[in-house]
Amino acid sequence: MSVRITIDGKEYKAGDGATLVDVAADNGVYIPTLCYKRGKPCLGTCRTCSVRVNGNVMAACTVPVADGMEVEVNEPEVANMRKMLVELLFSEGNHNCPSCEKSGRCELQAVGYELEMMVSRFPYRFPVRPREHAAKHIWLERDRCIFCQRCVQFIRDRETGQKIFSIDHRGSHASIEIDVKLADRMPPEQVREAARLCPVGCILEKGVGYDQPIGKRKFEIKSIRERALERERQ
Amino acid sequence: MQANIETILEYYNLDKTRLMDILWEVQQQQGFVSSEAVEALSKGLNMSSHDIRETLTFYHFFLDGPSGKHKIYLADTVIARMCGYAEVRAALEQACGCAFGAVDESGAFGLYDTNCIGLSDQEPAMMVDEVVFTRLTPEKVKDIITRLRQGASAEEVANPDRKDRRDAAYVDTLTSDNIRVRGPVFFKAGRDYPALLAQVLELLPDEVIEEVSLSGIRGRGGAGFPTGLKWRLGRDAEGEEKYVICNADEGEPGTFKDRVLLTRSPGDVLLGVIIAAWAIGSRQGIIYLRAEYWYLKEYLEQQIQAFHDAGLLGKQILGRDFDFDIRIQMGAGAYVCGDETALIESCEGKRGTPRIKPPYPIQQGYLGMPTCVNNVETFAAISRILEQGGAWFSAMGTDESTGTRLLSVSGDCEHPGIYETEWGITLDEVLKMAGAKEPMAVQVSGPSGECVSAEQDGSRLFCYSDLSCNGSLMIFDQSRNLLDIVENFLRFFVDESCGICVPCRVGGVNLYHKIRLINAGRGSSKDLDDIRSWGSLMRETSRCGLGTTAAKPLLTTLEKFSELYQQKMARPEGVLLASFDLEGALQGHEQARRTLVQEEKQ
Numbered sequence: 082m083s084v085r086i087t088i089d090g091k092e093y094k095a096g097d098g099a100t101l102v103d104v105a106a107d108n109g110v111y112i113p114t115l116c117y118k119r120g121k122p123c124l125g126t127c128r129t130c131s132v133r134v135n136g137n138v139m140a141a142c143t144v145p146v147a148d149g150m151e152v153e154v155n156e157p158e159v160a161n162m163r164k165m166l167v168e169l170l171f172s173e174g175n176h177n178c179p180s181c182e183k184s185g186r187c188e189l190q191a192v193g194y195e196l197e198m199m200v201s202r203f204p205y206r207f208p209v210r211p212r213e214h215a216a217k218h219i220w221l222e223r224d225r226c227i228f229c230q231r232c233v234q235f236i237r238d239r240e241t242g243q244k245i246f247s248i249d250h251r252g253s254h255a256s257i258e259i260d261v262k263l264a265d266r267m268p269p270e271q272v273r274e275a276a277r278l279c280p281v282g283c284i285l286e287k288g289v290g291y292d293q294p295i296g297k298r299k300f301e302i303k304s305i306r307e308r309a310l311e312r313e314r315q
Numbered sequence: 316m317q318a319n320i321e322t323i324l325e326y327y328n329l330d331k332t333r334l335m336d337i338l339w340e341v342q343q344q345q346g347f348v349s350s351e352a353v354e355a356l357s358k359g360l361n362m363s364s365h366d367i368r369e370t371l372t373f374y375h376f377f378l379d380g381p382s383g384k385h386k387i388y389l390a391d392t393v394i395a396r397m398c399g400y401a402e403v404r405a406a407l408e409q410a411c412g413c414a415f416g417a418v419d420e421s422g423a424f425g426l427y428d429t430n431c432i433g434l435s436d437q438e439p440a441m442m443v444d445e446v447v448f449t450r451l452t453p454e455k456v457k458d459i460i461t462r463l464r465q466g467a468s469a470e471e472v473a474n475p476d477r478k479d480r481r482d483a484a485y486v487d488t489l490t491s492d493n494i495r496v497r498g499p500v501f502f503k504a505g506r507d508y509p510a511l512l513a514q515v516l517e518l519l520p521d522e523v524i525e526e527v528s529l530s531g532i533r534g535r536g537g538a539g540f541p542t543g544l545k546w547r548l549g550r551d552a553e554g555e556e557k558y559v560i561c562n563a564d565e566g567e568p569g570t571f572k573d574r575v576l577l578t579r580s581p582g583d584v585l586l587g588v589i590i591a592a593w594a595i596g597s598r599q600g601i602i603y604l605r606a607e608y609w610y611l612k613e614y615l616e617q618q619i620q621a622f623h624d625a626g627l628l629g630k631q632i633l634g635r636d637f638d639f640d641i642r643i644q645m646g647a648g649a650y651v652c653g654d655e656t657a658l659i660e661s662c663e664g665k666r667g668t669p670r671i672k673p674p675y676p677i678q679q680g681y682l683g684m685p686t687c688v689n690n691v692e693t694f695a696a697i698s699r700i701l702e703q704g705g706a707w708f709s710a711m712g713t714d715e716s717t718g719t720r721l722l723s724v725s726g727d728c729e730h731p732g733i734y735e736t737e738w739g740i741t742l743d744e745v746l747k748m749a750g751a752k753e754p755m756a757v758q759v760s761g762p763s764g765e766c767v768s769a770e771q772d773g774s775r776l777f778c779y780s781d782l783s784c785n786g787s788l789m790i791f792d793q794s795r796n797l798l799d800i801v802e803n804f805l806r807f808f809v810d811e812s813c814g815i816c817v818p819c820r821v822g823g824v825n826l827y828h829k830i831r832l833i834n835a836g837r838g839s840s841k842d843l844d845d846i847r848s849w850g851s852l853m854r855e856t857s858r859c860g861l862g863t864t865a866a867k868p869l870l871t872t873l874e875k876f877s878e879l880y881q882q883k884m885a886r887p888e889g890v891l892l893a894s895f896d897l898e899g900a901l902q903g904h905e906q907a908r909r910t911l912v913q914e915e916k917q
Contacts, residue, residue, distance in 0.1 A: 125671040128817050128856045138855035143671045165852050169821040203825055203849075228814060238363070247365035249372045251649075251666070252812035253824050260363040 084148035089155050095146045102130050102141040110154055111306045113163060113192045115170075115280050116229035117142040124230050129166050129192065133159045164196045172203035175224040176281070182290040183282030185298025189227060191305035210256065216264035218272045218287050226257040226283040236275045238263045246275075246284075257283060319344055320352060324359040331360045332682065334370050334664030338377055339645055347378040373666040373813070375429065375648030376606045383418040383425025385463055387411070388442040392431045392568055393800045394725045394789060395438040399452065403439045406453035410460035423464065430650065430807055431568035432607040435725035435789070436493045436732050443469040445609040447489050480610075481617035483578060489610050492575045493732030496748060498719045499711070500699050501580065501692075501735050508582050509625050513633055515590050515701050523594040524550060527697060529705030531717035536562055536653070536690035537760060537785030538860075539716075542697070545687060548677045549595035552685035557597040560681065560688040561588050564605045564658060566650040567761035568807060569787035572721035573691035575733050577611055580695055581618040585641065587694025589627060590701055592639040595687050600641040603658050606648050615643060650811035654859050655688040656680075657813070668815045669859035692721055692786070712738030716778035724749045726758075726790035736777065743773035746790065753793045756876065761787035762804035763864035766797075766871040797879055801868045802830045808865035819862030822853045826866055833883050837893050843873065843880060 082097045088110050095104040103119060105112050115127040123142045130141040133153035141152075153159055170176075170189060178184045210223035232246035245263045249256045267275070276286045295301070303311075323340045327333040334356075341352050348371055350364075357364040371377050378386075389395075389404060404415065407426060413419035415426045434440040437449035446469050448459060462472045470480075478485040494502060515523060528543025549557065561584060565573040576584060588600045604612060619641055622628040630638045649667040652658045656670035659681050680686025689697075696718060700708045709717040716738035722745065725731045729750030736745065746754055746769060754769035759782050767775065767782070769790075775781050791797060805827040814820040829846050832838050850866030857863045873880060885893030 123671055125858060126815055126817070128858070131856045140856070140858075145673065162852055162856055165849075166817050166856060169817055169825075173817075173821045203821070204828070227817070228820070230815075241361060243361065243363040244366040244369075245363065247363070247369045248666075248814075249365070249368055251373050252814040252820060253809060255814040255820070258365045258368070260365045263363055 084146060084150075086146050086148070086150040086152060088152045097147070098145045100142060101132070101134070101144040101146050101150075101152065104146050105141065105152070105154065106309050109310055111195075111309055112141050112154055113167070113195055113305075114142060114309070115167075115188055115192060115227065116231060118231060118235070118278070121231075121235055124234065126228060126230050127166065127170070129163055131159060131162050131166065138162065160196075164198060165202070167192055167196055167198055168201035169203055170227050171198070172201040172205045173208070174227065174281075175207060181225070181282045182285055183225075183279075185293070185295065185301050187282055187300075188280035188305060191300040194300075195304065195306050213257075213259055215261045216259055218267065218269070219259065219264055219275065220285055220287055221257055221259055222283050222285060223257055225281045227281055228255055228257070229280055231278050231280065232257075232275055232284055235278060236271065238266065239268070239271070240266070320355040321359065324356070329359055331362055332663045334360070334367070335645065335647060335661060337664075338371055339647065342378060346384070347380055347382050349379075353379075369666055370664060373649065374606075374646070377647050381418065381422065382427075384423050385443055385469060386425050386427065388427045388429040388432070389415075390430070390432045390434065390438065390440050390442075391428045391803075392435065392438065393803045394431075394435045394569065395440070396803070397726065397795070398438045400439045402453050403441075403451045403456055406456040407441075407460070410457050424460070429607075429648070430810060431566070431570075433565050433571040433574045433605070434490065435569050435571055435723065437491055438725075442607060442609075443473075446470050446473040447607075447610060448473060449490060480613040483614065486578045486611060486614055490574070490578070492579055493730075494575065494579070495724075495730050495732040496734040496736070498735030498737070500696055500708075500719045501576065501583070501721060503580075503583075503699070506582060506698075506702075508586055508622070508627060509633070511586060511698070511702055512589060512627050516593060516633055516635055516637065518701075520550060520594045520596065523590060523701065526701060526705040527594070530697075530700045530708035531705070531712075531715075532693065532696055532700060532708065533716070533779060534690060535692035535696070535720060535786065536655075537567070537763075537783075539779045539783055542689060542693055545677055545689070546591065546594050548675075549591075549597075549685055549687040552595075552678050554684040556599065556682070556684045557595050558681040558684060558686040559588055559591045559595065559597045559600040560655075560658065560662065560686060561600065561602045561691060561694055562653065562655065562658060562688055563608070563691050564603050564646050564653045565608075565691070566605060566653045566811075567763060567785055567787050568804075569725055569758065569761045569789045570723045570785065571725075572723045572733055572786045574608060574611070575723075576691050576695050576721070577608070577615060581615055582622075583695040583698045584691055585618060585622055586627075586698040587689075587696070588641060589622075589632070589639060590697055591687055591689065591694065593637060595685070597687070598638050598640070600639065601644050601662055601681070602641060603644045603646060603652070603662060605646045605652075609645070612643060612645065619643075649813070650807075651813045651859070651861050654861065657859065658688065659686060666813070668813050669861075671858070713776070713778045715780060716783075720777075720784070721786055722777075722784065722788050723786050724788045724790065727751060727754065727792035727795070728790050738776075738778045740777050741773065742767065742769070742775050742777070742782065745777070745788065746773070749790065751790045751792070754790050755793045755795065756791045756797055756872075758787070758789040758791070758800075760785040761789070762807055762868050763860065764867065766801075766868065766875060768875045771875065797872060797876055798830065798834055798883060801872050802827070802834055804868035805830050805865070808861065812861060812865070816856075816858035816862060818853045819857045819859075819865060822849055822857075823862070823865050825849055826853075826869060830869060832894055833880065836883060837885050837896070838880075838883060839885055839887070839893050842894065846870070846873065 116124040213221040411424040418425040439451040440449040533539040652667040657667040661667045676686045887893040
């Protein structure tokens with residue numbers, strides 16, 4: 082069944098119950114995301130896709146569309162909120178793009194550019210979180226983790242289905258962890274999958290880094306906005 | 316040790332959804348949950364050891380290292396701080412010979428801070444192992460620690476007459492109920508539960524739901540969702556199983572009415588849960604009891620047993636084709652589990668992380684099945700609604716807030732305790748009843764609620780459209796430093812944030828730093844603007860009620876008591892901004908230099 086919704090005053094048709102962030106992308110309206118991965122279950126952790134739905138601010142990745150829904154994406158106040166959320170993340174961790182292996186391929190950096198963020202309005206914390214090197218093929222730069230939960234939910238031990246990545250503690254004391262025994266069983270392509278899935282430069286593959294020249298990196302060839310909008314029209 | 320863990324795992328049928336209970340049993344047997352224990356659990360439950368640790372490290376009362384033979388948790392609340400908390404804390408450190416956050420040399424005592432433990436009417440209060448001590452003084456603390464040193468157990472000290480833990484007398488030995496004003500709904504003595512349930516089971520489930528809808532009762536946990544509608548949705552929801560959960564995770568600072576209901580009227584609550592089960596078609600219920608109320612557990616289990624013995628629980632209840640049972644799920648110290656979806660995650664053995672909605676629990680809740688979660692007080696009220704009729708209940712209160720509710724009153728008043736009040740009562744009337752003297756401010760609904768002015772807001776009404784109180788009411792008189800209280804509330808939210816979403820995890824800390832800056836006399840009007848803007852971001856974009864309300868202590872006091880902030884504003888002299896800490900800034904440079912030099916050496 083198809084329903085009608087409006088986004089920023091323009092009317093669109095969509096499948097009933099489809100996810101708002103996908104519907105918007107399919108219709109050429111870009112809503113930035115960091116934790117959401119199309120085709121995978123919604124995580125709803127970063128809130129970067131916050132939009133106004135019938136007057137209330139909601140994370141677009143958590144909203145199933147319904148007939149008559151009125152959505153505001155580019156209204157300045159809610160657009161500013163999305164930018165603030167991205168700035169919060171930049172201030173919470175240590176995101177020094179020029180020296181980061183993930184630079185040019187980092188979704189946080191790409192969304193920062195997309196939202197024209199120049200500097201975070203929030204005080205930088207400069208956290209000191211110990212790196213985790215114990216696994217053979219993979220390591221964690223913990224002070225870049227944005228706790229999106231992608232690795233926790235989507236990367237599992239292929240034999241047992243157990244969690245390889247996990248979060249210890251809670252709130253501002255939370256810490257990303259890796260089960261070394263299980264990590265050492267990850268086949269090379271799963272290691273790469275985990276590193277690619279990480280939206281920032283927290284999960285890294287050992288032995289590679291800075292392997293693509295500046296100017297030819299993922300989001301330099303094609304912006305995160307273009308990728309979000311284009312992939313779905315194919 | 317391994318053998319013990321295997322026994323525990325067997326008892327729970329290797330069921331990973333019972334991880335909370337499993338961790339509690341390991342901790343009770345071994346003092347804490349060691350990494351060896353985590354390994355053993357990991358093997359038994361087919362979970363990675365870090366997956367076990369996700370749950371273990373989420374909850375305040377689970378311990379993953381040696382933490383003292385006696386674990387002492389002193390409640391650090393704004394009310395305790397008004398009643399001699401600082402002296403008691405110092406006395407504890409002296410008597411135990413260690414600082415808070417540490418274990419003494421002999422390993423006998425571990426001292427820890429904790430948030431409100433539901434005893435605001437008898438602060439200062441602390442938990443020691445599985446019991447509580449209230450109305451503490453430095454002398455009392457000294458005596459308790461001396462007795463423990465001599466080898467007595469905490470329970471022997473708290474319960475010198477050896478009252479049976481299964482009796483109300485035991486709970487009364489540890490705590491007072493302080494019921495000040497009784498009303499038509501709660502705390503009725505001598506109710507005939509078998510007769511009442513028989514009367515309810517004469518009705519069809521749909522008729523029960525209609526009666527509940529007619530009463531107009533709305534959820535007493537705070538959100539105020541119409542209970543009749545929730546039950547209707549639960550009845551209509553499709554699922555192989557359906558569950559009823561009683562939310563007894565009374566974590567809002569300042570509230571303690573559920574503790575008193577569970578102490579004085581556990582039968583009302585159980586009956587309400589059974590009625591819900593009949594209405595929606597459930598065979599299994601859970602009471603999610605906060606760990607701070609351990610001392611109620613055996614008493615409540617005894618009450619559940621008594622219901623079994625009377626044929627009100629179990630198979631073929633009162634001879635009908637109706638099977639229903641209730642188990643108690645202990646929490647482990649997480650305010651966020653008061654959120655119904657976080658509570659369900661916790662019941663499934665996981666971190667208390669609020670779920671994404673939709674789906675709502677009434678469609679997909681515990682183990683993915685339709686689940687009806689209601690507050691302790693809601694269930695108790697419903698047991699009376701089905702006795703007296705929905706119309707009887709809805710005749711009380713106001714049109715949109717029917718019936719009566721319990722207020723837990725604490726702070727600067729002569730009679731802290733429980734008040735049953737009809738909705739529609741004014742703030743002035745409540746303050747008068749409680750014997751408040753020179754009140755300045757009233758915190759309605761705890762930190763997540765609203766701070767109102769006794770002077771300006773006295774005529775406001777308690778009802779869902781005005782002061783929609785969740786039961787917590789803290790009174791502060793003219794002598795109190797309100798901004799210190801705000802700081803304490805902000806710290807509370809930082810402590811309790813689960814961290815799953817960005818605005819609450821990061822924004823909460825930023826706001827806490829702002830109020831500290833202001834209290835240090837270094838705030839400027841720019842900081843007040845930031846508070847408004849950042850607070851609004853948290854309210855709009857957070858994932859659950861904790862994040863959406865965490866800025867309220869600041870925002871509501873800014874509105875009602877802006878002069879207090881103005882008095883605290885820095886009057887900068889010279890060219891530097893008041894918030895700029897020159898010395899601090901230079902120190903940072905020096906520290907960074909030293910760290911870099913060290914790293915280079917390594």
